[in-house]
Amino acid sequence: MASSAANRSFILWLHGLGDSGPANEPIKTLFTSPLFTNTRWSFPSAPSQPVTCNYGASMPSWFNIHEIPITSNSPTDESTLLKAVQKVHSMIDKELTAGTDPKNVFVCGFSQGGALTLASVLLYPRTLGGGAVFSGWVPFSSTSSIIEQITQEAKRTPILWSHGIADGTVLFEAGQAGPPFLQQIGISCEFKAYPGLAHSINDQELKCLESWIKSRLQSSS
Template sequence: MKSIAVSAKSIALFAVTFGITISFVLLNHQNPSPVKPDPMARSFVLWLHGLGDSGPANEPIKTFFSSPVFRNTKWSFPSAPSNPVTCNYGAVMPSWFDIHEIPVTAVSSASLDSPKNEGGLLKAVQNVHAMIDKEIAAGTNPSNVFLCGFSQGGALTLASVLLYPKTLGGGAVFSGWVPLNSSILERVTPDAKKTPILWSHGMADRTVLFEAGQAGPPFLEKAGVSCEFKAYPGLGHSISNEELRDLESWIKTRLQSSS
């Protein structure tokens, strides 16, 4: 796989692009009353940010979910540990696992060639599973657990849902990619295959190409996993208000049907 050379300027731009994932959302949102998590939550939403970002920076996302069905929802916005990232010449930044090249294409997204690469991703998956297990142990029904992620967090969301042994409420991938090769499909349990996936991707994305997103549904079809794919014309590598409104409706439907 050929590496993509990037200048120091483009490295900084890449970090900023992945880091400030919700600036458009925040600038265009009309500050509704925030939904306060209930310690005895009936549902749980775990949000995984993109490369170079942080959990707290994404917390305003939950203010979009103002429907009464979310009044007993607990939200979690963890931050990735700081790690060297190959595509940024080894620069250390918040990263769930290593990324070797940008832009992410349909070809590069499906490559997981070395044990080192796989080990980093699977370690991140184990950490996500621990967060889910903790919430389920606290009393939340797995069918009311939703895992969502943007970009690198979206790729981790997909891997985490496929490798989790139980059926969850759903997994939502935003501008993500398939970080696993087809051999992983042998490890997907029958219960995991029942977890639905929502995949949202901007057609003008130049960081994780739209073709990388389009490769997701066929991959999931091989695993027997249901995937709803939504394309957003003109949207680049960011999250739009429309995507969050669609996510709210998608989760609402599943919360109502599983309550």
């Protein structure tokens, strides 16, 4: 049925360092609006690989992280980041091939998954429904050649950024540095600070995500 493909949406959730996709699946139970009846969710798991901040030991990780806590000046690892971005892009491509409108595709992620979300939507050549970053950071430098690869279409993808002020793992300053960085390259970003929230995600953030996606689904239907 062509109409069901037209109304179909896709939400890709990228977990944080050391976590797994299945552990995050309960998130979808909070999305109770009938608008999500045609939503396909995907909760992939990162491969296990050596991580510098884990003393070189292997753990589920999308790309290499040099230090924790992450500050606004932490070193980045662009080659492993770009490999992870390619994986995310192939998941999105598969969904578009199945008939989903790119404007109904949403990439969301927590912590390392949030950083990967940001890089993935910025480097995807088309405008997507949105990218939602929770407790994340910008995983490349302001002098990176990655910036030159961001298309005008990608710059139109809306970004929602949520960060706990009490975060001791990815410091609030690392999150706060995101929106001005994006603004400089011509990308608008909605930033929400959560007082008292440490390095975790709460129901309030997820309810906000639900209404944020909902408003975009309606506008694209």
